[in-house]
Amino acid sequence: MHPAPHETEHLVIIGNGMAGHRLVEALLKRPDRPARITVIGDEATPAYNRILLSPWLAGEMERQALTLREAEWYAEQGIELVLGERVTSIDRAARRLTTDAGRALDYQRLVLATGSRPAMPAVPGITLSGVHGFRDLEDAETLARIAERGGRVVVIGGGLLGLEAAEGMRKRGARISVLQRSARLMNRQLDATAATLLEAELGRRGLAIHTGAQLAAIEGDHHGRVAGVRLADGQRLAAHCVVVAAGITPNVELGREADLATQHAIVVDDHLTTSDPAIHALGECCQFEGTTYGLVEPIWRQVEVLAEHLAANPAESARYEERPSATKLKVSGISLFAFGPTEADAGHDVLAYHDPEQGDYRRLLLRDGRLEGAVLYGDTAMGPWLFSQAQAGSDLAACRRALLLGTADADALLDAHHSDNPDRPAKEAA
Numbered sequence: 156m157h158p159a160p161h162e163t164e165h166l167v168i169i170g171n172g173m174a175g176h177r178l179v180e181a182l183l184k185r186p187d188r189p190a191r192i193t194v195i196g197d198e199a200t201p202a203y204n205r206i207l208l209s210p211w212l213a214g215e216m217e218r219q220a221l222t223l224r225e226a227e228w229y230a231e232q233g234i235e236l237v238l239g240e241r242v243t244s245i246d247r248a249a250r251r252l253t254t255d256a257g258r259a260l261d262y263q264r265l266v267l268a269t270g271s272r273p274a275m276p277a278v279p280g281i282t283l284s285g286v287h288g289f290r291d292l293e294d295a296e297t298l299a300r301i302a303e304r305g306g307r308v309v310v311i312g313g314g315l316l317g318l319e320a321a322e323g324m325r326k327r328g329a330r331i332s333v334l335q336r337s338a339r340l341m342n343r344q345l346d347a348t349a350a351t352l353l354e355a356e357l358g359r360r361g362l363a364i365h366t367g368a369q370l371a372a373i374e375g376d377h378h379g380r381v382a383g384v385r386l387a388d389g390q391r392l393a394a395h396c397v398v399v400a401a402g403i404t405p406n407v408e409l410g411r412e413a414d415l416a417t418q419h420a421i422v423v424d425d426h427l428t429t430s431d432p433a434i435h436a437l438g439e440c441c442q443f444e445g446t447t448y449g450l451v452e453p454i455w456r457q458v459e460v461l462a463e464h465l466a467a468n469p470a471e472s473a474r475y476e477e478r479p480s481a482t483k484l485k486v487s488g489i490s491l492f493a494f495g496p497t498e499a500d501a502g503h504d505v506l507a508y509h510d511p512e513q514g515d516y517r518r519l520l521l522r523d524g525r526l527e528g529a530v531l532y533g534d535t536a537m538g539p540w541l542f543s544q545a546q547a548g549s550d551l552a553a554c555r556r557a558l559l560l561g562t563a564d565a566d567a568l569l570d571a572h573h574s575d576n577p578d579r580p581a582k583e584a585a
């Protein structure tokens with residue numbers, strides 16, 4: 156027998172984005188969820204798959220495919236959905252929040268799932284018309300329209316988001332330059348060889364990549380519109396539009412003004428509870444043990460833990476813990492998979508395979524036979540297997556030589572090794 160739902164509890168979720176929506180889906184699976192759930196989001200449409208904004212911008216999918224659920228679905232599930240309203244304040248003593256439409260709402264439990272926004276560098280000209288972020292559907296639609304006019308676009312940031320914006324806009328007809336401050340593209344995920352391969356491929360497609368390029372100012376015309384950018388070395392690039400994809404800033408203000416403990420983001424414990432036991436936070440607006448978030452994989456694990464603690468009979472053992480994440484680039488025709496450190500240290504055993512003809516590159520970092528990091532470019536089929544082995548901490552010494560060649564070979568060697576060692580489990584990773 157399932158326990159009865161919380162009979163009177165009113166849970167309010169602020170933010171109808173990826174985390175807030177996934178939490179609703181997880182709670183609906185639990186009969187002991189709070190009796191009344193309200194979701195308030197400031198975007199005009201119900202939650203959509205934000206990750207797919209990149210392939211949508213590249214013209215590779217229909218808008219409809221991004222929709223997670225229609226507004227009617229929430230009503231059918233008994234969830235109150237308020238869209239197009241921004242929560243502007245939280246009165247913790249009264250357990251009441253207020254929106255910019257003047258709505259006041261009482262809660263017993265509150266979840267902040269307010270995400271983050273593009274970080275805007277403090278350079279002259281950053282507020283000019285024609286400077287855009289790439290965060291939501293509105294941004295994506297604006298960038299698509301601009302790209303279709305075929306002008307010159309400068310993308311600030313050669314990380315995942317910047318490259319996806321750049322390729323998407325190029326495919327729609329814009330002439331693109333990418334400015335990357337670091338000496339290589341995707342410097343947090345790729346080593347120098349993989350970054351060089353990526354840069355060469357993007358260059359062949361027509362993107363002008365400037366690495367080691369420090370933005371000094373965005374310059375405007377006499378109408379206050381973007382006319383170009385100036386780099387620290389004095390170089391100027393003409394532009395009709397500047398897309399800023401140089402990191403994210405967590406939307407922490409609502410929590411900060413309500414006097415919740417905040418640092419870079421809203422501080423939570425391993426139950427996703429803030430400094431107020433009635434208020435939780437998850438996703439890109441939260442910070443756990445000093446870590447903030449920018450990928451969905453850890454956020455999905457946060458959702459499972461929080462759904463448990465919002466239910467009437469939570470399992471105390473449900474705790475969030477930090478784990479490494481793997482990265483993929485969503486640019487069609489380019490396959491790339493990476494996790495762990497990019498630089499080898501003295502204790503690393505480095506295994507590398509490079510086939511320039513086929514454009515395949517793989518490099519693994521092992522320590523005492525255990526995988527700590529990998530960069531795969533070209534054929535990335537082994538990526539998920541390698542990631543699972545790294546997460547499980549498997550000793551891969553027995554299949555060292557097959558590691559770069561294919562999971563079938565590596566698995567066979569591991570199995571043979573383990574059958575010689577009956578004390579060890581046959582497979583260490585699921």
Ligand SMILES: Cc1cc2nc3c(=O)[nH]c(=O)nc-3n(C[C@H](O)[C@H](O)[C@H](O)COP(=O)(O)OP(=O)(O)OC[C@H]3O[C@@H](n4cnc5c(N)ncnc54)[C@H](O)[C@@H]3O)c2cc1C
Pocket residue numbers: 169170171172173174175195196197198205206207208209240241242243268269270271289290291316406409437438439440448449450451452454483485
């Ligand atoms: C173009 C793009 C591509 C991406 N690709 C990947 C990928 O390939 N893989 C990956 O793992 N991650 C990717 N990400 C990151 C991923 O989308 C985020 O990690 C995820 O969306 C975070 O979820 P969230 O709910 O914390 O924030 P969001 O999804 O941003 O949701 C927060 C919501 O809260 C709303 N909100 C904020 N403040 C208020 C307020 N005061 N009142 C009401 N509503 C408010 C916001 O408008 C927003 O709708 C991508 C992001 C972008 C922008």
